[in-house]
Amino acid sequence: MWHGFGTTEQIAHKLAVLGKHCVEVGRDRNEIMPFAGKWVVIREDPAEAQRVRERIARHHGMSTTPEPFIGGPEQIAQSIAAYWKIGVKGFIVAFAEPFDVESIERLATEVRPRLEALTSETPAAVSR
Numbered sequence: 001m002w003h004g005f006g007t008t009e010q011i012a013h014k015l016a017v018l019g020k021h022c023v024e025v026g027r028d029r030n031e032i033m034p035f036a037g038k039w040v041v042i043r044e045d046p047a048e049a050q051r052v053r054e055r056i057a058r059h060h061g062m063s064t065t066p067e068p069f070i071g072g073p074e075q076i077a078q079s080i081a082a083y084w085k086i087g088v089k090g091f092i093v094a095f096a097e098p099f100d101v102e103s104i105e106r107l108a109t110e111v112r113p114r115l116e117a118l119t120s121e122t123p124a125a126v127s128r
Contacts, residue, residue: 001032001033001034001035001090002018002032002033002034002035003034003035003036003037003092004034004035004036005036005037005038006036008082008083008085008086011034011036011083011086011088012086012087015034015086015087015088018032018034033089033090034087034088034089034090035088035089035090035091035092036083036088036090036091036092037091037092037093037094038068038069038091038093038094039066039067039068039069039093039094039095039096040068040069040070040076040093040094040095040103040107040111041053041068041069041070041100041103042071042072042073042076042102042103042106042107042110042111043070043071043072043102043103044071044072046070049070050065052100052103053065053066053068055098056096056097056098056100059096059097059098060096060097066096073106073110073111073114074114076107076111077111077114077115077118078118080093080111080115081115081118081119084118084119093107
């Protein structure tokens with residue numbers, strides 16, 4: 001497993017570098033499962049999402065708020081699926097105390113089904 005942080009562009013670059021290193025040492029790049037991760041706040045209202053971010057920052061004494069994915073279930077699913085499209089096969093969603101129970105529940109019940117549909121691998125069409 002390899003776990004990285006960054007935008008899809010940064011992760012794509014890191015995976016390319018990883019691939020080059022694998023070639024250099026004779027390792028099969030497909031043996032390594034790439035993961036990425038990020039905090040999420042699932043809210044349709046940006047002001048409410050900002051309040052959640054501020055509460056977490058205050059609790060942890062942060063000088064700036066975390067930069068999670070913010071949006072409704074479809075937007076969050078699309079954001080995570082973008083990592084799948086560049087070769088990431090696992091995504092670790094982070095939460096910090098005080099836990100955002102609403103986002104945790106919505107991740108499981110609303111985002112996950114959308115994400116599974118977006119990342120399901122379908123065989124290529126067969127022409128006859």
